[in-house]
Amino acid sequence: MHAWQITKKDVRLLLRDRRTMFVLVALPLLFITILGFSAGQLFSEKEKAKKMRLGVVNDDTSEQSETLISEVAKIQALEITPFTDRQRASELLADGKIEVLVLIGEHYHERVDDLEFGDVLYPERGKLKSQLQNLDIEVRAGPFLLNAGEIAEALVFAFAIKTIARDVLDRTDHAYAEKLFLRFKRLAGDQPENEQQPAKAESVAGKSHSQVVYQFLVPSYTVMFVFFIVSFMARSLIGERDAGTLGRLLIAPITRSGLMIGKTVPFVLMSLVQTMLLFLAGKLLFQMSWGDYPWMLLPVMVCTSLAATALGLLVATAVRTESQVTAYATFLVLTLAGLSGCLMPRSWQPELMQNVGLATPHAWALIAYDHLLNRDFPNLPVVWQCCGMLLAFAAGFFALGWLRFRKLE
Amino acid sequence: MRLLEAANLRKSFGTTVAVDGLSFFVDAGEIFGLVGPNGAGKSTTMMMLAGLKQADSGTVTIAGHSPSQRNHELQMMLGVVPQDLAIYGDLTAAENLDFFGRIYGVQGPELDRRISRILKETGLESHADQYVHEFSGGMKRRLNFGVALVHDPRFVILDEPTVGVDPQSRFHILDLIRHLAADGVGVIYASHYMEEVEAMCHRVAIVDKGRMLACGTLDELVDRSHADLYVRTAKAGPEIQKQLTSLADSVEATEDGLVIIVKRERKTSPGEVSGRLEAVLHALREAGVDLLSIETREHNLERLFIELTGRGLRD
Numbered sequence: 133m134h135a136w137q138i139t140k141k142d143v144r145l146l147l148r149d150r151r152t153m154f155v156l157v158a159l160p161l162l163f164i165t166i167l168g169f170s171a172g173q174l175f176s177e178k179e180k181a182k183k184m185r186l187g188v189v190n191d192d193t194s195e196q197s198e199t200l201i202s203e204v205a206k207i208q209a210l211e212i213t214p215f216t217d218r219q220r221a222s223e224l225l226a227d228g229k230i231e232v233l234v235l236i237g238e239h240y241h242e243r244v245d246d247l248e249f250g251d252v253l254y255p256e257r258g259k260l261k262s263q264l265q266n267l268d269i270e271v272r273a274g275p276f277l278l279n280a281g282e283i284a285e286a287l288v289f290a291f292a293i294k295t296i297a298r299d300v301l302d303r304t305d306h307a308y309a310e311k312l313f314l315r316f317k318r319l320a321g322d323q324p325e326n327e328q329q330p331a332k333a334e335s336v337a338g339k340s341h342s343q344v345v346y347q348f349l350v351p352s353y354t355v356m357f358v359f360f361i362v363s364f365m366a367r368s369l370i371g372e373r374d375a376g377t378l379g380r381l382l383i384a385p386i387t388r389s390g391l392m393i394g395k396t397v398p399f400v401l402m403s404l405v406q407t408m409l410l411f412l413a414g415k416l417l418f419q420m421s422w423g424d425y426p427w428m429l430l431p432v433m434v435c436t437s438l439a440a441t442a443l444g445l446l447v448a449t450a451v452r453t454e455s456q457v458t459a460y461a462t463f464l465v466l467t468l469a470g471l472s473g474c475l476m477p478r479s480w481q482p483e484l485m486q487n488v489g490l491a492t493p494h495a496w497a498l499i500a501y502d503h504l505l506n507r508d509f510p511n512l513p514v515v516w517q518c519c520g521m522l523l524a525f526a527a528g529f530f531a532l533g534w535l536r537f538r539k540l541e
Numbered sequence: 542m543r544l545l546e547a548a549n550l551r552k553s554f555g556t557t558v559a560v561d562g563l564s565f566f567v568d569a570g571e572i573f574g575l576v577g578p579n580g581a582g583k584s585t586t587m588m589m590l591a592g593l594k595q596a597d598s599g600t601v602t603i604a605g606h607s608p609s610q611r612n613h614e615l616q617m618m619l620g621v622v623p624q625d626l627a628i629y630g631d632l633t634a635a636e637n638l639d640f641f642g643r644i645y646g647v648q649g650p651e652l653d654r655r656i657s658r659i660l661k662e663t664g665l666e667s668h669a670d671q672y673v674h675e676f677s678g679g680m681k682r683r684l685n686f687g688v689a690l691v692h693d694p695r696f697v698i699l700d701e702p703t704v705g706v707d708p709q710s711r712f713h714i715l716d717l718i719r720h721l722a723a724d725g726v727g728v729i730y731a732s733h734y735m736e737e738v739e740a741m742c743h744r745v746a747i748v749d750k751g752r753m754l755a756c757g758t759l760d761e762l763v764d765r766s767h768a769d770l771y772v773r774t775a776k777a778g779p780e781i782q783k784q785l786t787s788l789a790d791s792v793e794a795t796e797d798g799l800v801i802i803v804k805r806e807r808k809t810s811p812g813e814v815s816g817r818l819e820a821v822l823h824a825l826r827e828a829g830v831d832l833l834s835i836e837t838r839e840h841n842l843e844r845l846f847i848e849l850t851g852r853g854l855r856d
Contacts, residue, residue: 137643141632148631376627380688383591384644385616 134386138394142368146398152364156406160357161413168349168418183211184280187221187230190214192268194241199295201236204288225274232284237268244296249304252297255289263289347421348477350414351501354407355494356465356474358440361403363461365444366451369395392537396441403437423504428515432500435522439493442526445533468492478502493525542569544696544727545590550599552585552751559585561751562599567727569695572718574742575731576842578850582751583731584624587700590729591621603696617645620694622702624731626685630674634665634684637673638691645692652691659687662720664713679710686714696727703737715741735843739763745842747849754849763845768837770818772801775831781824788820798833 146152186204190197205212213230215221225233243259243266251258260266264285271288273281302309372378372395381391411429414420422429447464451457469475471485472494478486489495500518503510545567552560560582567573577583588594590601592608592615601608606615628637638656642648647655660666663683673681686702699718703711718741722728732738738745739759746756755762772789775798782799785792790804801821805814818835825832838844 134644134646137640141629141640144636145629145631375629376623376625377629379591379593379623380621380627380641381644382593383616383619383621384641385613385646386644 134384135390135394135397138381138386138391139397142395142398143401145368146364146402155360156357156364156402157409160353160406160410161417163357164346164349164353164410164414164418167353168346183209184232184284185211185213185230186284187213187215187224187233188236189216189218189221189233190236191218191238192236192240196244196296196299197236197240200240200288200292203291203295204234207287222272225272228274231274231280233272233274234284234288235270235272237270239268243267244299245303247296247300249300252293252300255293260293264292267292346414346418347505350410350418350420351505352474352477352498354410354414355436355472355497355501356469357410358403358407358436359443359465359468359494361399361406361437361440362444362447362465363457364402365396365399365441366448366457366461367454368399369448370451370454370457388538389534392445392534396445399441399444400437403440404433407433407437421505423506423510425504425510425512428504428510428512429501431519432497432504432515432522435519435526436493436497438526439497439522439529442529442533443493446529446536449533449536468494471495473498493522496521496525543567544569545601545603545729547586547590547601548599550586550589550601551597552582552589552594553597558751560589560596563746563748563751563753564599565746565753565756567696567729569727570722570725571744572722572728572730572742574738574745575729575748576733576735576738576745576846577731577748578733580750581748581850583748584700585751586748587621587624587698587729587731590698591619617692618695620689620692620697622686622689622697622699624700624704626681628673628681628685628688631672633670633672634660634676635669637684637688641688642691647692655691655693659691662717663687679706682706683710683713686717690721694726697721697729699728699730701732702730703732703734711737735841735846739842747846749850755845759842763842764840767805768839769805770803770814771834771836771838772799772803772818772821772825773797773833773836774799774801774825775833777825777828777830781828781830784824784828785821788817788824799830 188201188204190201201212201214204210215224218235221230221233221235224230247259251260255261255263264271267289269288269292271281271285273284298309301312369378372381382388386394411420411422411433415422447457447461451460472478472489472492473481473486474494478489478495478498481489486495496518500515500522503512503515503518543566547566548564550560550563551558563582563586565573565575575583575586585594589596590603590608592611595609603615604618606612608615608619629640632640635656638659639652642652642655656669657666660669663686665680665684665687668676668680673684676684682702682705686699689697697718702718703714706714715737718728718730722743730738730742742759744756744758745762747754747762769790777799782792782794785799785801789801791802793800793802803814803817803821822832
C-alpha cells in the first residue's frame, strides 16, 4: 500500500520532468531517425560493395565477345563497367575502384572461329588447354581482392564456353545442332522466361534495405536507451537523499523493501512505455516489421525493463553524487551497449567480442529481438532462453541492489 | 508523562567522537532545547533519536520504544523536522502533505481535514496548489514543518527549523511549536538561536563536543534577575590596567580603550557590587582616564553559552 504511494508520487514527478521524457523517448527516436538515415546509406553502399566490381576492356568488338560480356553481366553479384582505354582501366584497378579487370583481345573472335567441337567438349586437352589465354582474354585482379582474379578467370572461361559452344557445334555439325535446339525448345515448353527470377528490390526475407536497417536500429537503440533508465533511477534516489525526503521516508512506517519496490516500479513502467513507444514509432515511422510473433515481443520487453531497472537500483545505491551518476552510470551504459552489440550488429563483431557481449543483459535482449524481428523462422525456445537470462540478470542486480539499499542512511 | 529518555548516548565517526555520553529526558507537553555550537553533536543526537543513526552505546526510548527497532507505533507517534528541507520541489504544498499523510496511513476525509488545517496553520492556505520550487525560503520552511505534523505525532524532533527564514515565518513557526506543546506534544528543539530557545523552552541542555555542559530549566541555568556592569573608558596605560584587574572581574583592552566588567552573581550582594564599581571609578579618576559609558547587561542564555563553550570559532 505504502509502496504504491511512493510509486504514484514518483510517476507523478517523472511525468512532470520533461527532460526525462525527452531523453527517454524523444532522444532515442531522434537517434534512430538520424542513424537510420546514415546507416541506410551505409547499408545501400554495402549492398553495392557486396558486388564484385568488374572492369571490361573489349578490343575485339565482335558479336561473340559482346555476347560473352552480356552473359557475364547477368550475374547479380557482378557490377560491370566497360572501358575503352586499357591504361585508364589498369589505373582504376590499382586504385581499388574495380576489383577485377577482364581484357578481351582483338583476336578473340578469330580464336573462337578456330575452335573444333572437341576443343569445347574437352577443353583441358585441345586448343583451350591454356584456357583464356587461348581465347586472347586476360584477367587481372586488384591489390584488395587478389583471389577474385582466379574466380573471375574461371567464371569468364565458363561463360565463354557456354556462349561459343553452340556456334562451334553449329559450324561443325549443323544438322545435329538443329536437332538439339528443337529438342530443348520442346522441353522448355511455354515456361515464362523470368518465372524463377527473384525480385531485385528485395533483400533479406522480403524486406527492403531501409527496412533491414530499422529492423536492427530500432531494437538496438531501444535496448541501449532502456538502460539509460539506470542513470535516471540513480538520480532519483540521489535526489531523494539530497532533498532530505529519503530521511523522512526511512523513519516513516514503510519497510525498506516497500520503499525499494515503490522506487523501482515507476522506472519499470517507464521503461516499458519507452520501449513500446519506440517500437510503435519504428512501425509507424520506419515501416519496421514486428515479425511473425509480435506478442512474443512483450515478454522480451518486460524482461529487458526488469534487468535495466534492477541494474539501475544497484547503481543508484552505489553512487553518492550527481557527478558520480554522470561519470559512472553513463560510462556503464555506453560500455555495456558497445560490448553487447547495440552500437553495431552482433554479427559484425569478432567471435570473441560476441562471447564477451553475452555477459551483458543487452546482448540477450538483442538476440531475442533478432530472432523475433529478423528471422524467417524465429526460434521461440531461444527467445524464451533469452528472457530467462534477462530475468537472471534482473534477479542478480536486484539482490545486490537490495543488499546495498538496506544499508542506506 | 515521560515521552523520551536518552541515557549515555555515544556515537563516533572514525576517530571523531560526535556524541559522548549524553543523557536527558523530555516529558509530554514540554519543549526541551538542545543548544550548542556547530559540530557540538546536536544533529547526530537528533538522528539517533529519530532512528536514522544507530548509537554506538547508550539507550533511547520514546514512549517505551527504541527508535532503532522501527516499531510501527513509534513511527506513528514521531514527527521529525530535519535541519535541511525535506519536501518535494516538484509537488505542490497540498500534494506534499497528501503524500506524507498517506505514507502514514491517513486517508480520505480525515486526510483532507488535516491538510486544510496544516495549510491554514502554516499560512500556506492560498498556496496549496503552488509548486514548492516556486516558494520562498520561509514558505518552504513552514511546509517542511507542516509535513512533519500531518500524522498528528505525539513527539516532535525539531532540528533548527528556523534556519534562514525571515522574522515573520520564524514567529509563525515558533507559535506553532508553542501550540504543539500546549496540546501535550513533547518537543525536542535544537537551535543556534539563544533568544528562541530562551523564549520557548522549558528546559535547556547546552552541549559541546558531544558532551553535556549544562542542563536544567532556564531559571536553574541563568539568573535573569541580575545584570553585569560594563564600564567603557578611553585608552589607558598599563599601570592602571593592572590596578583595575584587581578591582574588577575582567579588563579587556580594545581599539578604543578599556572594557571593565564588574559581574553581579546571585551570591553577591548589591552593596558589594556598588562598592567595587565605586573603587573602579575612583581609580579611573585618579589616573585621569576618561569615562565613556556605564552599561548594565542582564544575564541570559547566550552569556552562559559563551561562557561554557568559549568565543573560539568553530568549523
